[in-house]
Amino acid sequence: MQGTPRADRIHIAIFGNRNAGKSSLINALTGQNLAVVSDCPGTTTDPVYKSMELLPLGPVVLIDTAGLDDTGDLGELRKGKTLEVLRKADLALVVVDAGSSNQSDEDLLHKIMEKKIPIIGVLTKIDKFGVPEDNLFSRKGIPWTPVSSKTGQGIHELKETLGKMSKLLNDDSFGILDGILGPHEMAVLVVPVDTGAPKGRLILPQVQTIRDVLDRDGHAVVVKENSLAEVLAKVKPKIVITDSQAFGVVGPLVPPDILLTGFSVLYARYKGDLPFLVAGAKAIKGLKPGDRVLISEGCTHHRQPDDIGRIKIPRIVNKIVGGEINYEWSSGYGFPDNLEQFKLVIHCGACMLNRKEMLYRLNMLKNLGIPAVNYGVLLAMHFGFLERALEPFPEALQVWKGEE
Numbered sequence: 001m002q003g004t005p006r007a008d009r010i011h012i013a014i015f016g017n018r019n020a021g022k023s024s025l026i027n028a029l030t031g032q033n034l035a036v037v038s039d040c041p042g043t044t045t046d047p048v049y050k051s052m053e054l055l056p057l058g059p060v061v062l063i064d065t066a067g068l069d070d071t072g073d074l075g076e077l078r079k080g081k082t083l084e085v086l087r088k089a090d091l092a093l094v095v096v097d098a099g100s101s102n103q104s105d106e107d108l109l110h111k112i113m114e115k116k117i118p119i120i121g122v123l124t125k126i127d128k129f130g131v132p133e134d135n136l137f138s139r140k141g142i143p144w145t146p147v148s149s150k151t152g153q154g155i156h157e158l159k160e161t162l163g164k165m166s167k168l169l170n171d172d173s174f175g176i177l178d179g180i181l182g183p184h185e186m187a188v189l190v191v192p193v194d195t196g197a198p199k200g201r202l203i204l205p206q207v208q209t210i211r212d213v214l215d216r217d218g219h220a221v222v223v224k225e226n227s228l229a230e231v232l233a234k235v236k237p238k239i240v241i242t243d244s245q246a247f248g249v250v251g252p253l254v255p256p257d258i259l260l261t262g263f264s265v266l267y268a269r270y271k272g273d274l275p276f277l278v279a280g281a282k283a284i285k286g287l288k289p290g291d292r293v294l295i296s297e298g299c300t301h302h303r304q305p306d307d308i309g310r311i312k313i314p315r316i317v318n319k320i321v322g323g324e325i326n327y328e329w330s331s332g333y334g335f336p337d338n339l340e341q342f343k344l345v346i347h348c349g350a351c352m353l354n355r356k357e358m359l360y361r362l363n364m365l366k367n368l369g370i371p372a373v374n375y376g377v378l379l380a381m382h383f384g385f386l387e388r389a390l391e392p393f394p395e396a397l398q399v400w401k402g403e404e
Contacts, residue, residue, distance in 0.1 A: 003051070004058075004059035006354075007351060007352050007353055007354045008059070009060050009061045010060045010090050011090045012063065012092075012162075013086070014093045014095060015065055015082065015092055016108075017067045017097070017102070017105065018069055020097045020124060021097065021124035024150070025124065025149050028147070028155050029054065029158070029159070030050075030062070046066070047064065047065050048063070049063055054159075055159070056163035057162055065082040066079065066081065067082075068104050068107075069104045086115050086117065087360040088360070090118075090356065091117065091165065092118070092119045094112065097125055098123045098128070098129040098131065099129035101135065101136045106136065120142075120144065121145070122145055123147065125148065126147065126148050127150050127151045131146040174270070175215070176208060176212040176266050176267075177218075181218045182238075184218065184219070185219070186218065186220075186238055187218060187219070187220055187240075188231060189209060189210065190224070190242035192246050204351040204352070205264070205351045225242070225243075228250060229253050232253065238258070239258065240259070240260050240261075241263060242260070243262065244380060245312070245379060247380055248383040260388050260389060260391075261389045264348075264377070265377060265390070268376060271353065271354075271358045273359065274377075274396040276362060277347075277362075281373045281377050281378060281381050281386065281400075282371075283343070284373065284378070287320075289325065290326055291326065292341050292343060293325050294328050294329070294339070295309050295313060295345075296347045297329070297331045297348040298331075298333075298348055298353040299352040300332045309348065309375075313378065316382050317378075335361055339364060339370060340370075342370055343370070344370070344371055344373070345365055345372040345373075346375070347372055347373070347374045376389075387400060
């Protein structure tokens, strides 16, 4: 892996009416013709994601969205897609034509402010209309920058404004192994190489966990499951982290004085809400044959013959329940609107989603009273190692013990 994963980049969403200059602004900010620009209203339809380095912020995803003043049936669908972007936006650039603003601009600001997303106002086309000091942003007390994407005026100042938000947006206070591994401590990472592993590469959670060990000046030892016993005879790590599907093989090999957990259990905390997902594990035993369960994955990978989400997880849950469950699946950025029909949601580790999107999904489920569990927590429970896998996480462990 040579670039920062999209899920770990700052998500900057660019909102505004049609022909306000959103796509032109992206091109001006990046110095490249990345976005299609046209005088025809509605050039941008679905949200378009562009990963890049934007100094001084660093790795970002710029999200170009459809105009919120779109009309007609298709326009309403496009507006819906645009508003979905609020679920994952870390920062909103609200683009308003300096020559005019209308009620849809004001409505948009209210929606973003309700979500408590930081906003920078961008007043565009000042080469044509000048800089009105009394504008929508100044009246709302929102920081704003006047720009001309055509002449480049104000673009440098906008980048400086973005840079001032760097500390707020680059919040490095939460890492994968926070509170678990310190400097000069060792982690052994168990990485099975099977048909699901991409040839010549490790999967994203494994790569990111290795990097997190190194970032905290720890020592990372990477082994296959069939070499673990040999390695543990030579070294004593602080923790063993395994692919969750290998808990059944790895668990019995790890002495009780060495911590044990799984990559996906770590991600349940890193990307989501581990105590909530642990509580959801108990809900599986309350399912009845025929109940509806959603299995949701954040990516759209090629399905394997023994795919974890399509084959393995349903097989395990059916065995626990003692009958066939009625499963539905979702993948990628899509998440169903009709969640009320499900008794349980089983989610992947969310390595391809940013934390904000995952927390949005979990909060939706909390508000509806629908339990959720992630793959790693479910698999650790299935193999009989969940309590042990939660030892590094006292709050989640308390939830598990309290519900038993």
